[in-house]
Amino acid sequence: MPGVLPDSAIRAMISQGGITADLPITEAQIQPASLDLRLGRVAYRIRASFLAGKATPVAAKLADLEMHRMDLGAGAVLEKGCVYLVPLVEGLALPPGITAVANAKSSTGRLDLLTRVITDGGTEFDRIPEGYTGPLYAEICPRSFSVLVRPGMRLNQIRFRHGPATLSDAELTMLHRAEPLVTGEAVIDGGLGFSVDLRPAQGTLVGYRAKPHTGVIDLDRIAHYPAPDFWEELHSRDGRIILDPGAFYILVSREAVTIPPDYAAEMAPFLAMVGEFRVHYAGFFDPGFGHGAAGGTGSRGVLEVRCHEAPFVLEHGQVVGRLVYERMQARPERLYGAGIASNYQGQGLKLAKNFRAD
Structure with missing residues (x-):
């Protein structure tokens, strides 16, 4: 199969x-x-x-x-x-x-x-x-x-x-009708589109920007490093930010997504024509991510963004990437977030697990 x-x-x-x-x-x-x-x-x-x-x-x-x-x-x-x-x-x-x-x-x-x-x-x-x-x-x-x-x-x-595993847009539309995959309107075109959240429900914090001169990070240390030593907060009051060339940002999707138990997904970059920036490095979404069967209520996607040649204005709700859904050959014995060490189930805007909020 x-x-x-x-x-x-x-x-x-x-x-x-x-x-x-x-x-x-x-x-x-x-x-x-x-x-x-x-x-x-x-x-x-x-x-x-x-x-x-x-x-x-x-x-x-x-x-x-x-x-x-x-x-x-x-x-x-x-x-x-x-x-x-x-x-x-x-x-x-x-x-x-x-x-x-x-x-x-x-x-x-x-x-x-x-x-x-x-x-x-x-x-x-x-x-x-x-x-x-x-x-x-x-x-x-x-x-x-x-x-x-x-x-x-x-x-x-x-x-x-x-063999082939990717869902067509028609199949993805049918799956979304049977079991909503995303909050809000589903934008389906070569996968499930998602946009950036620059108008948070509370406060003005919309993301983080990596500081240029920091210490070394020991990858084995969890919740160890004070976030302010490595990141500066990004705030927006008008629903937009300007990305600087060469800078690295952590942002979050506006939509909360779910991956049903019989499916997996991969985050793919959006077309380069929408802006001179890269939207992701890590891309696998496991079965059960954000899904009720694994204790989730929808999880937003964290966006790892790097701007390229020119400064770029990023606006709230701008579509910046897509999730390509794939069918599983069979349902996994364990789902993401269900009885395994899953660090990002139910996530919102969140840095890597090595940092703590001080």
Whole structure:
């Protein structure tokens, strides 16, 4: 049956050798519709981001681009503005008909960590064709903050598909009629559109902007860092803000969305013609996100925004992205937020889990 593979199918792939690992894969890595990937013990500082290209192993390119290597065993700092390549603990031996797509985990994106998976012979970031057998690598570029990492940290996740899984606009419209997917009017065009909230129901706080000169963030420390040390608050009284080129922002969608238990979703960037900015880094929404079956009442999407070449005026209600819904091959055994450590169920405007509000 076509669709995104649920947790039970991921466990089966592990036992059958479709997913390999240098160390045993833990239950904590298995999410309702994805698998967390772990950093290995070595990080390579490289001169530039790259793709291996057809029939070329990553190691061949690394020999030319490597500047130096670091042992992550005792912890090592990945510096802001630098590019690193880290071999992952997990590898793949994908069976026929199964493809994979990777993405940054939610907390990774909210820290402005640009991290993408590459493979031997790869011609695209984060996209892995059926039949691929070989290692996986994480390419990491901290954009706003330097970070301390260790082996086993999980910055990326991978989702597996059997055959076509994406809902057409007609199918998405029918699903929304049967079970509302979003508060307010549904804008369906190449997925479910969502807009930015710059007129909050209470107060004037609409988001955060990363400060340019901060300390190092240890990714293992949860609710540890005072948010004001790393972020400045953004307030708006007229429903708009001006994005500065090169700056990184945390904003929130106006709509609260739900992902029914038999579906998954991926956040996709909106058309570039709407403005010179990037809307997301982390993109997977698991079955049960914001859904009543998992204790949710709708959850708003956090927007990780980076402006490009020119200052840009962002207005309340402006459509900035879309959720592409996919059918699950089967319902997961566990839903997002139901009996698992889900940090962002029922979220509103929220920074990464490493920060505390002082």
